[in-house]
Amino acid sequence: MLHGPVIIFTSFAYLGLLFAIAYYADQRADAGRPVINNAYVYSLSLAVYVTAWTFYGSVGRAASDGIGFLPIYIGPTLMIALWWVVMRKILRISKQNRITSLADFIASRYGKSALLGGIVTVIAVVGILPYISLQLKAISSSFSIVVQYPEIIMPGKVGPQPMREDTALWVALILAAFTIAFGTRHLDAAEHHQGMVAAIAFESLVKLLAFLAVGAFVTFGIYHGFGDLFSRAAAEPKLHALMTPLEGVAGGYASWVWLTILSMMAIMFLPRQFQVTVIENLDEKHLNKAIWLFPLYMLAINMFVLPLAFGGVLHFPDGGVDADTFVLTLPMAEKQELLALLVFIGGLSAATGMVIVETIALSTMVCNDLVMPVLLRLRALRLNERPDLTGLLLGIRRGAIVLILLLGYLYFKLAGEAYALVSIGLISFAAVAQFAPVVLGGIFWKGGTRRGAMAGLVAGFAVWFYTLLLPALARSGWLPTGLLEHGPWGVELLKPLQLFGLTGLDQITHAMIWSMVANIGAYVAVSLSVSPSADEHRQASLFVDVFKQSGESGDARFWRGTASAPDLYNLLARFLGVSAADGAFREYAAAKGQRWPDDGLAADAELVHQVEVQLAGAIGAASARVMVASVVKEEALKIDEVREILDEASQVVVYSHRLEQQSRELEAATAELRAANERLKELDRMKDDFVSTVTHELRTPLTSIRALTEILLEDPEIEQRKKFLGIITKESERLTRLINQVLDLSKIESGKAEWQATSVDMAMVISDTVAAMSQVFQERHIEVDVRVPDRVSPVAADVDRIIQVMLNLLSNAAKFCESGKGRIEIALSEQARSLRVDVRDNGPGIDPEDQAIIFDKFRQVGDTLTDKPHGSGLGLHISRKIVEHFGGRLWVESSRGRGACFSFTLPTGAGT
Amino acid sequence: MSDSETRGQRFVALCMLGIVLFNYPVLALFNVPGTLFGIPVLYAYIFIAWAALIGMMALIADPDR
Numbered sequence: 001m002l003h004g005p006v007i008i009f010t011s012f013a014y015l016g017l018l019f020a021i022a023y024y025a026d027q028r029a030d031a032g033r034p035v036i037n038n039a040y041v042y043s044l045s046l047a048v049y050v051t052a053w054t055f056y057g058s059v060g061r062a063a064s065d066g067i068g069f070l071p072i073y074i075g076p077t078l079m080i081a082l083w084w085v086v087m088r089k090i091l092r093i094s095k096q097n098r099i100t101s102l103a104d105f106i107a108s109r110y111g112k113s114a115l116l117g118g119i120v121t122v123i124a125v126v127g128i129l130p131y132i133s134l135q136l137k138a139i140s141s142s143f144s145i146v147v148q149y150p151e152i153i154m155p156g157k158v159g160p161q162p163m164r165e166d167t168a169l170w171v172a173l174i175l176a177a178f179t180i181a182f183g184t185r186h187l188d189a190a191e192h193h194q195g196m197v198a199a200i201a202f203e204s205l206v207k208l209l210a211f212l213a214v215g216a217f218v219t220f221g222i223y224h225g226f227g228d229l230f231s232r233a234a235a236e237p238k239l240h241a242l243m244t245p246l247e248g249v250a251g252g253y254a255s256w257v258w259l260t261i262l263s264m265m266a267i268m269f270l271p272r273q274f275q276v277t278v279i280e281n282l283d284e285k286h287l288n289k290a291i292w293l294f295p296l297y298m299l300a301i302n303m304f305v306l307p308l309a310f311g312g313v314l315h316f317p318d319g320g321v322d323a324d325t326f327v328l329t330l331p332m333a334e335k336q337e338l339l340a341l342l343v344f345i346g347g348l349s350a351a352t353g354m355v356i357v358e359t360i361a362l363s364t365m366v367c368n369d370l371v372m373p374v375l376l377r378l379r380a381l382r383l384n385e386r387p388d389l390t391g392l393l394l395g396i397r398r399g400a401i402v403l404i405l406l407l408g409y410l411y412f413k414l415a416g417e418a419y420a421l422v423s424i425g426l427i428s429f430a431a432v433a434q435f436a437p438v439v440l441g442g443i444f445w446k447g448g449t450r451r452g453a454m455a456g457l458v459a460g461f462a463v464w465f466y467t468l469l470l471p472a473l474a475r476s477g478w479l480p481t482g483l484l485e486h487g488p489w490g491v492e493l494l495k496p497l498q499l500f501g502l503t504g505l506d507q508i509t510h511a512m513i514w515s516m517v518a519n520i521g522a523y524v525a526v527s528l529s530v531s532p533s534a535d536e537h538r539q540a541s542l543f544v545d546v547f548k549q550s551g552e553s554g555d556a557r558f559w560r561g562t563a564s565a566p567d568l569y570n571l572l573a574r575f576l577g578v579s580a581a582d583g584a585f586r587e588y589a590a591a592k593g594q595r596w597p598d599d600g601l602a603a604d605a606e607l608v609h610q611v612e613v614q615l616a617g618a619i620g621a622a623s624a625r626v627m628v629a630s631v632v633k634e635e636a637l638k639i640d641e642v643r644e645i646l647d648e649a650s651q652v653v654v655y656s657h658r659l660e661q662q663s664r665e666l667e668a669a670t671a672e673l674r675a676a677n678e679r680l681k682e683l684d685r686m687k688d689d690f691v692s693t694v695t696h697e698l699r700t701p702l703t704s705i706r707a708l709t710e711i712l713l714e715d716p717e718i719e720q721r722k723k724f725l726g727i728i729t730k731e732s733e734r735l736t737r738l739i740n741q742v743l744d745l746s747k748i749e750s751g752k753a754e755w756q757a758t759s760v761d762m763a764m765v766i767s768d769t770v771a772a773m774s775q776v777f778q779e780r781h782i783e784v785d786v787r788v789p790d791r792v793s794p795v796a797a798d799v800d801r802i803i804q805v806m807l808n809l810l811s812n813a814a815k816f817c818e819s820g821k822g823r824i825e826i827a828l829s830e831q832a833r834s835l836r837v838d839v840r841d842n843g844p845g846i847d848p849e850d851q852a853i854i855f856d857k858f859r860q861v862g863d864t865l866t867d868k869p870h871g872s873g874l875g876l877h878i879s880r881k882i883v884e885h886f887g888g889r890l891w892v893e894s895s896r897g898r899g900a901c902f903s904f905t906l907p908t909g910a911g912t
Numbered sequence: 913m914s915d916s917e918t919r920g921q922r923f924v925a926l927c928m929l930g931i932v933l934f935n936y937p938v939l940a941l942f943n944v945p946g947t948l949f950g951i952p953v954l955y956a957y958i959f960i961a962w963a964a965l966i967g968m969m970a971l972i973a974d975p976d977r
Contacts, residue, residue: 084919231950253936253939
């Protein structure tokens with residue numbers, strides 16, 4: 001059943017099915033119920049990365065060097081791990097700026113430069129041509145093999161046959177027609193091709209299933225599982241070497257590393273990957289699933305590569321069958337017609353998917369960033385006055401698709417035969433890797449400038465052209481091979497494959513090293529030496545700080561000028577068509593709470609920006625800027641003004657941060673103040689209490705003095721005169737003592753008291769004070785018992801103050817002892833680091849609840865109304881203050897009826 | 913630190929882990945003759961490490977799958 005007509009019919013039926021899927025998806029999208037708005041379809045569409053290169057070429061690569069096919073898929077896996085950081089940023093930037101392609105992205109980043117967009121487009125188109133030719137080669141050679149069934153004849157050995165030449169051309173033309181039908185049916189302002197994405201996702205399923213089917217057939221059908229296959233392969237000396245492929249290969253690891261880096265760049269910057277990942281993305285959240293589903297897809301499709309390669313080598317031991325065709329020739333050799341047809345369709349899927357998306361992406365670039373900027377600048381064409389340009393735009397894109405595919409065919413004719421599939425594809429990978437510095441630099445480094453980007457791209461591309469493309473052409477016989485062997489004009493140092501004498505590396509590694517050195521070097525050096533314009537400064541800030549901005553109109557604040565709403569409307573209608581323009585304006589007006597066209601819209605910066613963004617979706621940022629500028633009068637902002645606006649914005653952020661912080665600090669300060677205020681109030685109340693208590697205490701003796709003196713004044717000869725004078729003297733003494741104590745206290749409390757710490761012998765203090773009090777004790781018949789050790793350590797304190805404390809305690813004890821039966825025990829003892837003094841009396845004792853308050857100011861135990869006060873109520877308070885000042889402690893132990901024991905400690909040796 | 917930043921840092925760490933796993937000298941350790949589950953050691957290692965890496969990416973990117 002594998003005849004030419006059947007195969008051709010099946011192929012067309014398959015393409016028809018794809019078209020039906022695309023058509024259905026487009027219909028659903030128009031109806032507002034998109035089928036592709038789902039993370040699984042998104043992930044599958046990313047698998048457009050897997051092309052005929054993988055489908056046929058990986059096996060070929062594995063058969064020749066074993067491990068070399070894997071970095072192409074491991075690199076992307078590592079890169080995708082960084083997508084959370086990198087791709088989310090690119091997605092956000094692209095959505096905010098309505099980016100339509102990779103060229104648009106780069107041009108927009110570097111000041112909406114049309115020239116830069118053009119350079120990117122040229123590099124992309126030239127760089128991708130080998131890749132497209134690879135797909136054409138794969139389709140045409142797989143076709144020419146499969147029609148030979150049941151014979152297995154390699155395309156090169158069929159002999160001169162015009163039919164074969166034509167296959168590739170026919171494939172190119174059919175694919176061109178198909179792509180035009182897919183991608184340029186109508187103009188979408190957002191450049192979404194939902195139908196295409198649905199078809200691509202379907203193709204990804206088909207190629208995966210086909211590859212897994214043939215892999216399983218070879219592994220389990222022809223051989224008996226992995227173990228059997230690999231043990232047979234191990235017996236073959238040629239394959240045995242491939243089991244440990246990294247050994248002994250010169251630069252084996254360098255090649256592995258560079259291929260990994262290269263494919264890390266490719267997964268980001270291949271135009272078709274940028275198209276499906278960024279432009280066709282409907283929801284940023286889809287990335288979360290794609291981040292692991294897409295690598296999983298790559299893992300799955302690579303599982304059977306090695307078994308297929310080894311199986312093929314074992315099956316065709318004489319080497320007459322090209323390893324790139326094992327996937328197809330193995331089922332053919334086993335007479336599995338249906339499987340062979342499925343494989344052919346799978347390969348067709350892989351190749352057509354790539355060609356469709358790649359050419360659509362490239363045609364958008366060619367139209368928006370190469371042709372339109374030129375046409376719009378040619379005043380002779382009077383494009384500005386044409387009422388409807390949508391037809392022109394579509395025409396340019398269709399032409400570009402045909403042209404790109406024909407150029408791919410041309411490359412296939414020129415250079416396609418000299419290389420294996422993978423080697424052809426790697427040339428394209430190296431070309432798109434040139435975009436990495438300007439894109440990655442552009443989104444993380446504000447310092448990159450337009451001139452720097454141009455210099456980097458041109459330098460990198462030139463090196464790529466010289467070290468990869470020229471040798472490819474030379475090997476195919478289109479340039480003298482002497483160029484490769486002896487260098488241009490015989491200059492050995494400039495040999496394209498050993499530039500500046502760098503040898504020992506494979507061609508791709510060699511080219512990558514030199515092109516990256518040139519690219520990054522020129523980009524950084526020129527960026528740092530030329531200062532950016534106002535436009536560049538603004539765009540750099542919009543791109544790098546994309547996550548810091550709010551709202552979509554980040555650009556509007558940079559615009560100043562005059563415009564009219566109808567002019568803007570007409571401009572939009574010319575490029576997008578009347579209905580799309582109507583829709584856009586109505587939406588804008590509705591968001592402002594107005595109606596279009598009933599209410600006159602204010603043509604302010606926001607509307608102008610909105611129109612420019614809409615336009616950018618159709619014709620690219622650089623062209624959109626030119627077109628909008630043609631209908632509005634814009635006052636160019638100077639770089640200082642742009643800086644000012646940016647600085648203002650960043651300052652506002654800084655200010656608001658600072659404000660937040662200040663308000664937090666303020667709250668804390670308020671709380672502190674409140675607490676302080678409470679404390680102050682408390683102190684104030686205490687002071688009032690103190691004053692009223694002091695005056696009360698002063699008044700009592702004063703009153704009695706005054707009463708007695710009044711009596712004496714009236715009758716100086718009164719009998720009790722002597723007694724009265726005695727009382728007056730006593731009360732005056734009491735008054736004096738009280739006043740002294742109050743003064744003393746206020747000095748201590750305000751910290752103005754003068755302390756003179758000297759070495760004090762406590763034993764001496766005790767005997768002195770007891771001697772001073774002996775008169776009192778004798779009067780009251782109090783027995784005194786002093787127990788002092790022979791030697792005690794000195795303490796550091798003010799001796800007068802300590803005497804004051806001792807006197808206070810002793811007089812208190814004497815005061816409360818019952819006359820005649822009183823007994824006071826004074827004990828001095830040395831403790832670990834202090835001296836302890838106990839003064840025990842056998843008075844009435846102190847209730848436990850009173851023990852705490854007797855140390856307060858003016859507090860005395862007993863009923864103050866009935867009992868006569870025994871003192872000022874300040875003595876114990878002052879004593880405690882003194883002891884505490886010298887680092888000691890003063891306390892009391894007592895209970896009712898058992899006397900009281902006042903004790904204090906003072907640290908020893910502190911002052912020495 | 914926001915959730916987004918945390919995840920970003922985890923991904924960067926994971927990428928570094930991947931770079932170590934698929935590079936000299938770790939690869940050289942497995943570049944030895946012999947088989948694992950009937951598969952040459954180097955290839956078995958690469959596929960297992962690769963699958964583990966993808967598993968971890970799934971855990972970080974899409975925790976509520």
